[in-house]
Amino acid sequence: MNTAESVPKNPSSCSMSPLNLEEFRRQGYMAIDFIADYYQNIEKHPVLSQVEPGYLKNLFPKSAPYSPEPIETILHDVQKHIVPGITHWQSPSYFGYFPSSASTAGFLGEMLCTGFNVVGFDWMSSPAATELENIVMEWLGEMLTLPKCFLFAGNGGGVIQGTTCEAILCTLVAARDRMLSQIGKDNIGKLVVYGSNQTHSALQKAAHVAGIHKTNCRAIETTKSTSFALSPESLRLAICLDIESGLVPMFLCATIGTTATTAVDPLRPLCDVANSYGLWVHVDAAYAGNACICPEFQHFLDGVEGAHSLSLNAHKWFFTTLDCCCLWLKDPKALTKSLSTNPEYLMSNHATNSEQVVNYKDWQIALSRRFRSMKLWLVLRSYGVGNLRSFLRSHVKMAQLFEDLVASDKRFEVVVPRNFAMVCFRALPLAISKDVSENGMAVNGQKISYDQEYCSNQLNQELLKSINASGHVYLTHAVVAGLYIIRFAVGATLTEDRHVFTAWKVVQEHLDAITGM
Amino acid sequence: MNTAESVPKNPSSCSMSPLNLEEFRRQGYMAIDFIADYYQNIEKHPVLSQVEPGYLKNLFPKSAPYSPEPIETILHDVQKHIVPGITHWQSPSYFGYFPSSASTAGFLGEMLCTGFNVVGFDWMSSPAATELENIVMEWLGEMLTLPKCFLFAGNGGGVIQGTTCEAILCTLVAARDRMLSQIGKDNIGKLVVYGSNQTHSALQKAAHVAGIHKTNCRAIETTKSTSFALSPESLRLAICLDIESGLVPMFLCATIGTTATTAVDPLRPLCDVANSYGLWVHVDAAYAGNACICPEFQHFLDGVEGAHSLSLNAHKWFFTTLDCCCLWLKDPKALTKSLSTNPEYLMSNHATNSEQVVNYKDWQIALSRRFRSMKLWLVLRSYGVGNLRSFLRSHVKMAQLFEDLVASDKRFEVVVPRNFAMVCFRALPLAISKDVSENGMAVNGQKISYDQEYCSNQLNQELLKSINASGHVYLTHAVVAGLYIIRFAVGATLTEDRHVFTAWKVVQEHLDAITGM
Known part of the structure; x- marks a missing residue:
């Protein structure tokens, strides 16, 4: 199809019009299905993207296409090339930074805002x-x-x-x-x-x-x-x-x-x-x-x-x-x-x-x-104050659950009291094997002598790196008062108790592997 | 339904979950249809909203609802209460400011961006x-x-x-x-x-x-x-x-x-x-x-x-x-x-x-x-460079058409040469009736003597106000070198030649009415 250099006389009735309404409906449904399927299968992807810098450059042409491409091809490329480069903030096993919480109502509000495009x-x-x-x-x-x-x-x-x-x-x-x-x-x-x-x-x-x-x-x-x-x-x-x-x-x-x-x-x-x-x-x-x-x-x-x-x-x-x-x-x-x-x-x-x-x-x-108020209005009306409180409380409860799990394992500590739905914890120096504390440890191939705080920070840094590289969950860190701590922020909309239990299991297993216990 | 104060145990499988996928699909389709219908019927609304300040306040409750409301109710309210308060930037008869051009590809890009919500x-x-x-x-x-x-x-x-x-x-x-x-x-x-x-x-x-x-x-x-x-x-x-x-x-x-x-x-x-x-x-x-x-x-x-x-x-x-x-x-x-x-x-x-x-x-x-690049990428791939050029050229052609119409009526002038798809024009002082130029004119009920430049500016201001109040088209103004000019910017995606002809007819008719010709 190469109508490229001809000026369409009646753009809205031309199927190549940027707002042909049949196409708008057809493609709109497709995009809804694409996103719903994405959420449905989101646990199949590593939470933290595992691609290498520059991965996308060679997958796409050097220039924009001269001729139009069908939406099917584009969505296929989104699935094949974009999704692997996504760090899945909407994954139920995303516990990094703070949440970026999606919802149907918020999504619809954004659609209406975009549709009116005022x-x-x-x-x-x-x-x-x-x-x-x-x-x-x-x-x-x-x-x-x-x-x-x-x-x-x-x-x-x-x-x-x-x-x-x-x-x-x-x-x-x-x-x-x-x-x-x-x-x-x-x-x-x-x-x-x-x-x-x-x-x-x-x-x-x-x-x-x-x-x-x-x-x-x-x-x-x-x-x-x-x-x-x-x-x-x-x-x-x-x-x-x-x-x-x-x-x-x-x-x-x-x-x-x-x-x-x-x-x-x-x-x-x-x-x-x-x-x-x-x-x-x-x-x-x-x-x-x-x-x-x-x-x-x-x-x-x-x-x-x-x-x-x-x-x-x-x-x-x-x-x-x-x-x-x-x-x-x-x-x-x-x-x-x-x-x-x-x-x-x-x-x-x-x-x-x-x-x-x-x-x-x-x-x-x-x-x-x-027209940003549209999405906030849809969230407030679609869920109502009562449910919104319940949703937030369910996140707080899951954070409490994680906190209890951390507290039940002597190799870890909760670093500061939990205020909301985020738990700050770290593996304690004790988690380093007796062998290391007696003989020092190897960091980047170099053997160094044992220093409790340094080793604890190194240990937690290694632990977090190892956890995130697994792709099973995503957690992030902070450094406060010289302590390297791991943050566990609950709030992704799809997260349930079972994801918290799994996350804790992942944390424990990676500590086991690192400390050789 | 009052599950408000109870914490849902398993939010994603609960129909009240903010991301229940069946609801996401059902409501997503509804929103697509709502927006497609909005575009389909957009010409039925006055382009410039005709509501009065504070109109919405009394139509909605003072507080957010405690209990959830169905999407059907909310969309009904959008249609009944929000749409009348919209100035329809997507109307094919919107020629104000600069365009805010929608497209299916841009819309889908925004959907994917919102869906991933990274x-x-x-x-x-x-x-x-x-x-x-x-x-x-x-x-x-x-x-x-x-x-x-x-x-x-x-x-x-x-x-x-x-x-x-x-x-x-x-x-x-x-x-x-x-x-x-x-x-x-x-x-x-x-x-x-x-x-x-x-x-x-x-x-x-x-x-x-x-x-x-x-x-x-x-x-x-x-x-x-x-x-x-x-x-x-x-x-x-x-x-x-x-x-x-x-x-x-x-x-x-x-x-x-x-x-x-x-x-x-x-x-x-x-x-x-x-x-x-x-x-x-x-x-x-x-x-x-x-x-x-x-x-x-x-x-x-x-x-x-x-x-x-x-x-x-x-x-x-x-x-x-x-x-x-x-x-x-x-x-x-x-x-x-x-x-x-x-x-x-x-x-x-x-x-x-x-x-x-x-x-x-x-x-x-x-x-x-x-993830804003998503929408630009979809626009570039969905239409291709060739079509994108055609779309812009079709707008430029429509502006040329309007320019020719203005030039063909001696009561108007094109104020500055047109560079792109925007025409700056004004009604000339000549358009003021012989009676006014001889006897002065009434402004806000006060009779004032005739001054060519002042009157021309007043005339164009009145003309624009009258045109926009009709709701048939929307144009905006500028003042350059003391001249009040009317701007006609083509670029709304749905605009076709016929809308340009109609707009010109509206301009002429309103000048006729104002000048009593």
């Missing part, structure tokens, strides 16, 4: 996109029992961003501008940003993008004694030191559920300290914020009324596919003051002029925006 | 996501005949961002840091950013986010005589004036196809000027870059080898749903130097250590990223 920069460009976002952000805010000052109903309000990185960047720019309006724009070099050494790298990156000096980003030390939570006294000390040096403290990022260990920074005393020095407090609840729809987790948000903004990633642990970061602010005007643009072609429409509407372009970095 | 921050997190992005960016770069220095094959490389705003922010931060490394980090207040008064507001916003003073953003005047293209001499003058004032010129954003009139800045002489003063040149080809896959448009990119980076939005006019901004750079290391983060949990994997792979997290603001 560019919802302002209210007028699709009123439903803006207004549904207003509504679901109120719903979710209420489910989390956020103080009313974070809701539109209380003159605050919520917005859906892509990721936490964007949410932090936006709030940090608002905080920066608020402070510079007081101390003068030439003093940007004096502004200081605070987090702990457990704060997500998003803070450092956002600060850098916003023009804050790298030397003015504080990553305050945490210790195992506070389970790696940021101590308000350490914060106060850091702030005072900076003030003494003539610097200007500006922004604190507190975390509910850190990446390494799901540590929870104590909001109330941290906000007290930060507020007494005029800092903007952002609460990064990317992962654990989702759990706060369950009453038993809401105490982790105690004191949030002292913060200025809070974000969580519904795409992590709320069945809403990537990307969907929910950000609430007490004072959205501080944000829009920094991020508003008013090009002529978006001005002078009666809605904007009436000031009755939200124009979300002024709440984010980008102008264009997808 | 978080592709680094190579290891899903090698296929990174490597397919490498491949399609080479393919598309080659189709545009970009110089090899922008491709991986020539030590440059491409990345898919969300939007142009992000692409400009990233390159601007890279340029900023490159310059600050020479002049010292405390001199950020001296950096100057250049564009024309036609440059997208994304530049101003990105510069502000990156900490560049608002007073250091130059929007250089353009005139009708150069069709609103940036003049290299004006740029040189502005740069020299800034240098004389002790400022440091740093970044130029040149545009291929401006938002207001699709003006094309002359790349070669602009790059010559910019390069002689050490500026980073970014080429924003958001809309018109897509056309450059056709040989007859490639001359607009002449001289691009003098630029540092170039971006285009495949989600605008390349059948790849929002969002998909393609960015190529000559020196990706300048970007990654600014945007790299290396948290422990993403370090020490053999692929990264081998330096054989790209870790796209270091090429963008966010850490997490969707």
